[in-house]
Amino acid sequence: MKRMIISLGLVLVLSIPPIRHGLEESMIGQMLIQIPLLALAGYILGIGLRKRMSPLLSRYNQYGIPGLLIVTFANIYWILPRSIDAALNHAFFETIKFITVPLLIGFPLALSWGRLHLTVKGFVWANVISMSFVMGWLYANSPIRLCNNYLTEQQLQLGNSFMLISVFLLISFFCKLFFVGMKNSQ
């Protein structure tokens, strides 16, 4: 119940017009702050409902694969420059964004991540790291403006941020593998 209120509260705060416009003013604000926070709201909701939905999940979301697929498709959709433009130009798509990002990215992620096999988790991380680098490189080096609503300058910043995140994740993984791995083997 408490988590449900936090989750709903987060979505409501993000939908307050000045906050919404403030974050959507820059590409980084939308792609790296607003959308992740919306996903976080869904994730918090999922954590809260995870136990109660357990019997259902064991049947329909065994090993978390169906849930992971939902997250993947929703992610692909919201990373397309076209969807971002649509959300900025049409209230309808903006509403869709505020509904689908929490419910189709954060929520199923919370219900699936714990169920995923270690190999699948590793596969997901490897993909997230490599894809965010590739996406970042594409955004930073695109000869054309990808979003009509944003400047090429912001596109470059977003691309660089994506690559930075990718490198950061890679390094943190190395650290985790080396240090945590060593502790376990001792």
Add this chain to the structure above:
Amino acid sequence: MDRKSICMAIGIAILGTVILFYSTDHFQAFTAEQARRIDVLTNTPSVPTVTFEDSKSETFTFSDFHGKYILATYIYTSCGDVCPVVEMNFQSIYSQLPANILGEQLQLLSISFDTVRDTSHHLEQHREMFQADGIHWRMVRVPDQQELDLLLEQSGVIVIPVGNEFEHNAAFYLINPEGQLIKIFDYNSPNQVVNELKQILSF
């Protein structure tokens, strides 16, 4: 894995692919600009009624060119970024058109969206720079801001002011004699535009 979970996974994979397939126009359009170009091919929207003013301060509307094809582009004359390239390419198209086609069947327009700064004086300088004749290739502005906004929106042109400059998407727009927008071309491939015009106007 449980049968139900496998069915869920397959169902989601199919549904997800179908949604992505349709929302990207059959995996062809990943940007709004590309989507607009594909949409125009099938919907051919009619251009709004707009009054232009050219570098000689003459005013006219789209309907004055009724019966002719119009090839248009959107620029502003103090642009130092993409517009000079667009106009160079426009000049290249202009120079490849035979005299009997130009004026008889085809009108070229460079439409400025910087209504305040691009007075007829500036447009005239711009015309001289690109050696346009000012009749078959005119440099124009739209004095009425509302009309301009409507025209830009309908063409899918988004103009964002940045200090003294503008960021905008650039392309060539082909309008048929009935006043419908029928095709949007990449600004960087003038030869493709010429080839398309050759087919339509058979020269």
